[in-house]
Amino acid sequence: MDRRKRMNLRSKRRALAAFTLLEVLLVLVILVVLGSMATLAITGQQDKADRNSAKAQVQLLSRTIETYRFDMKKMPESLEDLVEKPSDSKMADRWAGPYLNKKSIPLDPWDNEYKYEAKDNTARVWSVGPDGSDGTDDDVTSEDEA
Secondary structure, eight states: HHHHHHHHHHHHHHHHSSHHHHHHHHHHHHHHHHHHHHHHHHHHHHHHHHHHHHHHHHHHHHHHHHHHHHHHHHOOOOOOGGGGGOHHHHHHOOOOOOOOOOOOOOOOSSSSSEEEETTTTTTEEEEEETOOTTTTTOEEEEEEEO
């Protein structure tokens, strides 16, 4: 009888120490929900960081264009003019570049090329944004507030 009581007692302890399938599933559901919430929060922050980075680069390119215009007495024909010395010897003498610390124009945070347009003595620089389409609401332009 003593032996049966001990075996019964061991069985009860094991049953109390083990998790039920329902408890394990509940914990898994909670972990999935928490993981989803964290992913959404991180994704939102990444989008905001990409947009701020694009704004900063657009503003930098705009200021660099102004420096180029001051030195060369004309607007650049393309953004590449900021990093490539002109072949014309008269213009090459004025050129004080490269105007960027890079050998080429950087891509925007979404791996698209920055767009550039010059009219009169005004430059417009913009990124097409995350959708990659020009002229949509997500474009980041030099007219946006920094």
